[in-house]
Amino acid sequence: MSLTILVFAKQVPDTQNITGQAMKEDGTVNRAALPAIFNPEDLCALELALQLRESHGGKVVVGTMGPPGATAILRHALYMGADETILVSDRKFAGADTLATSYTLASAARRYGKFDLIVCGRQAIDGDTAQVGPQLAEKLDLPQLTYVEEVQSVEKGRLRARCLIDGGHEIAETALPALLTVVSGEQPPRPAGAKRLMQFKKAMTRSELMAKHANSNYEDANLLAEEEEALRAKRLWIHEWTAEELGTESERIGLAGSPTKVKNIESVVLAGKGFVNIPPTDQDIGKLVHELIEEHILS
């Protein structure tokens, strides 16, 4: 059966490079202060979706909720082989916790229309919560398989996968449509294709198209419409959906739609308990080992 697969991905700050200055006073993250990358497990989700399309036919649609700059990961998805991309973006979505995020993504999935499968990474490296996948499944009333390592078959409207469970594995089967969350499997995500990179680097959203023309003196609506048409024809159009276009309820998105609030952020004071400094010499290390043996800490 040919499959329409939605992949939801997130652009995340590279957590290997975080400093205290990256936090804003309200407890949210100042993304601008960090390099932004494609969340690693979401790349695994995309790889899995592309493989399923290769063996079953169909198409792969990648969506992300984020600031305008998150189109970087959508272009990357196109370089890897995605057919269509969607940026879900609006100031009103800012400050969303996982509940508000899953509601917003569910609205985007509904707006997209019919699909057979949603694939997400298990978790994003900035928060490590693993919550959005199952919450999105619940919002869309879909069955879920989580911690998927490998899809073994898709047949007669059912998908079979190998999943991680506590202390082991499980082979499980789900009816479609369904939602999967994916951990890194044996197949590493493919790199961007060089040809596709040339082809899709000009892919853009409406906002990006308008920004491109912001300084030109012929602000001609027709010109924009023509360019949009041309971009669409070349599959270079990144859909951009706002709160209004998705018809989201304002009290369920962004900060307003988030039950969890950050009360405070504390920098951990590293006063230290005052350690004994052992010089790195044979003699001093020998003394330390003796001491530990005498105290029965080493035996």
Place this chain on the structure above:
Amino acid sequence: MSSKRKIGNVWIFIEQDEGRIADVSLELVCKGRDLARRLKVKTEAVLLGSEVGGLVQSLHEYGCDNVFVADHRRLRYFSALPYTRVIVDLVRQHRPNIFLFGATPTGRSLAPRVASKLLAGLTADCTELRIDDFEDKSRKQTLHDKLMQIRPAFGGNIIATIVNTWEDPQMVTVREGVMPLRDPEKGRGGAVTEVKFSEQPEDLAVKIIERSREVKSSSLKNAQIIVSGGYGVGGAAGFKLIERLAEVVGGAVGASRAAVDAGWVDHDHQVGQTGITVRPRLYIACGISGSVQHRAGMAESGKVIAINDDPEAPIFSVADYGIVGNLHEVVPKLIKAYKEK
């Protein structure tokens, strides 16, 4: 009439497999009981499974006043749809104040689904839970006796306190080993509330074909001595040195996430907020900077030896003994000294 709303009880989701309760669930019963005492409410467990009646006694002994039991063939193994339905119905009926889940693959698949259905807040991987008041500035009101959900957040040395400002329950997940396990009170009794389960067509959507459980290869959790390596070890070959020291002193091998991410050592060995929490007699940290996430998993160790060539590394703040130097020179010296003891 008093305008004060009656506070609901503290609930713990009990994860069990083939008649054995997961350690994290018992740890959370102990923690839940402390929270319940502070709030002057009861501690209640939610137990789903097939033929699990035999587990109730032990839950009472660990501190549960009541155990909700849904016992049905269909509930033998965790499955998101039926489990969510049973739990959501129970919550709507009894309105617990706090609901604790283990941050295991099961807990992390179930809790978000339940929270989504209930429109409740959920905080993952808390390392500390406390009751306190919360001033909700955006709505200009003070909320009393709320659950402070404390977790290391973004970036180096930051701890965030998160509060659920919507209706109860206040839901969190906690990793295994974070909350201490206390001894059960033998013979302690309690109530049991049976929960009716009726199968629904949606329960057939997911079918488990096969299950295999492997014994965990790392025995970190109960190790008395742990030797951990971090990114400073420099490579898979260098990690052999860490394993060597562990072997010589009869300890287990731990690691920081950076070393795990680099592929030098298996994830089973990761110590920290998203790994295992350990409390050995001796923890030797080699080439680990000591990020807040790492310290969250080892700060309770008896004695800590830190080996790092950067005298400013935060790991020294939790160390009893600090050796400032190159681990590739220091660790062989430790091995030699121990052999010559």
